[in-house]
Amino acid sequence: MKLQGLPLGAAVLALVLAVPLGISDPFFQNILILTALYTALSQAWNLLGGYCGQVSLGQALFFGIGAYTSTILFTRYGVSPLIGMMLGGLLAALVGLAVGWPCFRLRGHYFVIATIVVAETGYLLFLNWDWAGAATGILIPFKGESIVDFQFQTSKLPYYYGIVTIAAVLWLFSYWIARSKWGFYWRAVRGNPDAAESLGVRIFRYKMAAAAASAFFTGICGSFYAQYVSYIDPDSVLTFNQSVLISLPTVLGGIGTLWGPAVGAVVLIPMSELVRAYLGGTGQGTDLIIYGALIVAVATLKPEGLCGLIADLRKSGGRAARPAADEGA
Amino acid sequence: MGLIYALIAAGLSLIFGLMDIVNFAHGEFLMTAMYLTFGLHLLLTLDPLALLPVVAALMFLLGVVIYRTVIRRAMQAKTSVWMAQIFVTFGLAIMMRGLAQLIFTPEYRSIRHNWLSDRSVNLLGVYLSLPQLAAAGVCLLGFLGLYLLIARTDFGRALEATREDKEAVALVGINRDLIFALGWGIGGAVVGIAGVMLATFYYIYPGVGANFALVAFITVALGGFGSLGGALLGGIIIGLVEAVTAMLVEPSLKSIGIYAVYMLVVLLRPRGLFGYL
Numbered sequence: 001m002k003l004q005g006l007p008l009g010a011a012v013l014a015l016v017l018a019v020p021l022g023i024s025d026p027f028f029q030n031i032l033i034l035t036a037l038y039t040a041l042s043q044a045w046n047l048l049g050g051y052c053g054q055v056s057l058g059q060a061l062f063f064g065i066g067a068y069t070s071t072i073l074f075t076r077y078g079v080s081p082l083i084g085m086m087l088g089g090l091l092a093a094l095v096g097l098a099v100g101w102p103c104f105r106l107r108g109h110y111f112v113i114a115t116i117v118v119a120e121t122g123y124l125l126f127l128n129w130d131w132a133g134a135a136t137g138i139l140i141p142f143k144g145e146s147i148v149d150f151q152f153q154t155s156k157l158p159y160y161y162g163i164v165t166i167a168a169v170l171w172l173f174s175y176w177i178a179r180s181k182w183g184f185y186w187r188a189v190r191g192n193p194d195a196a197e198s199l200g201v202r203i204f205r206y207k208m209a210a211a212a213a214s215a216f217f218t219g220i221c222g223s224f225y226a227q228y229v230s231y232i233d234p235d236s237v238l239t240f241n242q243s244v245l246i247s248l249p250t251v252l253g254g255i256g257t258l259w260g261p262a263v264g265a266v267v268l269i270p271m272s273e274l275v276r277a278y279l280g281g282t283g284q285g286t287d288l289i290i291y292g293a294l295i296v297a298v299a300t301l302k303p304e305g306l307c308g309l310i311a312d313l314r315k316s317g318g319r320a321a322r323p324a325a326d327e328g329a
Numbered sequence: 330m331g332l333i334y335a336l337i338a339a340g341l342s343l344i345f346g347l348m349d350i351v352n353f354a355h356g357e358f359l360m361t362a363m364y365l366t367f368g369l370h371l372l373l374t375l376d377p378l379a380l381l382p383v384v385a386a387l388m389f390l391l392g393v394v395i396y397r398t399v400i401r402r403a404m405q406a407k408t409s410v411w412m413a414q415i416f417v418t419f420g421l422a423i424m425m426r427g428l429a430q431l432i433f434t435p436e437y438r439s440i441r442h443n444w445l446s447d448r449s450v451n452l453l454g455v456y457l458s459l460p461q462l463a464a465a466g467v468c469l470l471g472f473l474g475l476y477l478l479i480a481r482t483d484f485g486r487a488l489e490a491t492r493e494d495k496e497a498v499a500l501v502g503i504n505r506d507l508i509f510a511l512g513w514g515i516g517g518a519v520v521g522i523a524g525v526m527l528a529t530f531y532y533i534y535p536g537v538g539a540n541f542a543l544v545a546f547i548t549v550a551l552g553g554f555g556s557l558g559g560a561l562l563g564g565i566i567i568g569l570v571e572a573v574t575a576m577l578v579e580p581s582l583k584s585i586g587i588y589a590v591y592m593l594v595v596l597l598r599p600r601g602l603f604g605y606l
Contacts, residue, residue, distance in 0.1 A: 055412065055415060102592065102596055105596065106595055106596075109345075109351045109550075110550060110595050112351075112415065113543075113546045113547065113550055113591075114591070114592065114595060116543060116546075117543070117547065117588045117591050117592065118588075118592075120543065120584065120588060121585055121588045121589075124582055124584060124585055125582075125585075128579060128582055240539065240543075244419065244423070251412075251416045255412060286427065286431060287427070288423050288424065288426055288427025288430065289424050289427035289428055289431065290427075291420075291423050291424075291427070292420045292421065292422070292423035292424025292425070292426075292427060293420070293424055294420070295416055295417070295419060295420030295423065296399055296417055296420035296421055296424065297420075298416075298420075299403050299413045299414075299416045299417035299420060300399055300402040300403050300413075300417055301402070
């Protein structure tokens with residue numbers, strides 16, 4: 001029996017939940033958390049860029065809004081980051097709609113560049129906005145270990161399970177949407193917007209919905225990130241590099257696929273962290289070279305990403321296995 | 330500054346107009362040219378201006394090589410060529426930046442002594458630094474050369490024809506692959522010239538390209554992808570808008586003016602001021 005869909009998801013989740021039990025080293029735990037974080041972020045990007053075909057290179061804006069919303073609410077008004085996270089996501093979704101409204105009139109490269117431009121504007125505004133900490137950023141004070149404050153000191157595990165929950169919810173959402181009417185409309189918009197529109201798909205509305213969903217989840221991840229590292233500034237959450245980093249796991253794993261973001265993140269994040277740690281001072285830039293080379297290799301050799309490669313292997317493997325099975329029967 | 334933007338944008342525009350590809354590694358091409366200038370300057374102790382043809386030639390080669398090795402393959406992608414090309418050039422950009430960091434370290438560098446530095450001229454009561462003025466002059470010349478090349482030579486006509494109809498040119502005996510490769514080469518050489526001139530008065534660091542690349546994209550979009558005259562005018566507008574915004578609000582916010590202009594133009598006229606497409 002082929003493992004697919006929900007059973008595969010459940011199996012992977014069980015594995016993911018069990019992994020940290022065998023790992024107590026904080027360095028490796030950090031890698032696990034980052035991997036889960038980028039899986040979730042890239043899955044959110046995939047909603048808009050993969051299924052709906054609207055390549056956004058401005059996701060850092062939503063990430064930053066999520067991070068800033070929960071952080072400002074928490075440090076200034078003592079609002080629990082769990083609530084802040086939801087509000088951050090909602091605010092990011094609202095901004096996503098506000099940005100999408102003009103940007104979705106644009107097509108192709110003009111759209112991509114518009115997303116970069118809007119995100120860069122956000123970066124510059126936050127950099128000069130004194131109330132939000134400007135360039136110095138905001139330090140989140142430690143108020144004692146608690147779930148309500150989403151702060152933990154003795155162990156990183158609660159963070160891990162927190163982000164895995166977010167990633168799992170997002171995976172389920174993607175799973176559900178890809179099979180729903182909406183998923184088909186999104187893919188129609190990606191495949192041929194003119195044909196979709198002539199068949200009565202109101203593409204603008206569907207693009208807006210994709211943007212809102214993508215921004216919402218990206219904002220939530222932003223809040224999580226802020227609580228995890230306890231310090232945010234425009235350079236860590238709002239830069240163009242962040243936007244690129246969010247899109248890369250999906251590009252590597254397979255654009256518009258359910259497992260692409262996870263596969264890509266599992267390959268990319270541990271690798272770049274390990275390279276950075278072991279080559280450290282002498283190898284500055286090496287992680288970037290490997291990153292770039294991987295992306296170039298995937299884009300030239302297998303634009304469907306690693307998931308496409310796995311699917312190919314399965315197909316040829318299945319073909320080889322079938323005659324054997326017939327003999328057995 | 331506007332003229333440098335224009336020349337950087339011209340290289341980008343050329344490649345886009347020719348084959349519908351936006352080179353997201355364009356800024357890194359610029360960065361490479363600046364480091365080439367820097368390295369050769371240290372090695373040969375020649376003035377950056379004397380290095381101009383050398384760097385331009387090397388950048389031409391780089392453009393051709395990158396087209397032959399990577400871009401051509403990405404264009405053969407079965408599905409979503411559009412996305413494959415965006416990310417292949419992105420991957421290139423990241424790789425080139427990593428290489429620069431590895432070889433030159435992330436430190437800021439500059440070429441301190443050259444024939445032009447620390448001189449300024451008084452033009453109608455306004456003091457202009459000579460390196461910037463020379464950069465503007467060279468960029469204008471470069472632009473003129475590019476224009477003549479495209480408008481007045483057989484090669485230019487072949488280029489123009491290839492843009493019009495990629496399939497039909499094969500019938501009249503134009504080697505499309507060669508034209509594409511040359512297009513990338515010229516795009517590289519053009520940004521190489523801009524890089525040399527920029528290196529005479531600007532800091533050189535691995536991330537330098539990113540700042541200019543975004544401005545170049547905006548310039549190109551403003552003028553209309555594929556239009557050279559548009560790139561020139563777009564560059565000048567951007568330079569002016571940037572200067573005016575810097576006067577009106579804090580200098581650190583000066584780019585916002587450019588971004589606003591971009592959004593305004595693409596929304597009102599989604600194909601840019603002079604776009605064909």
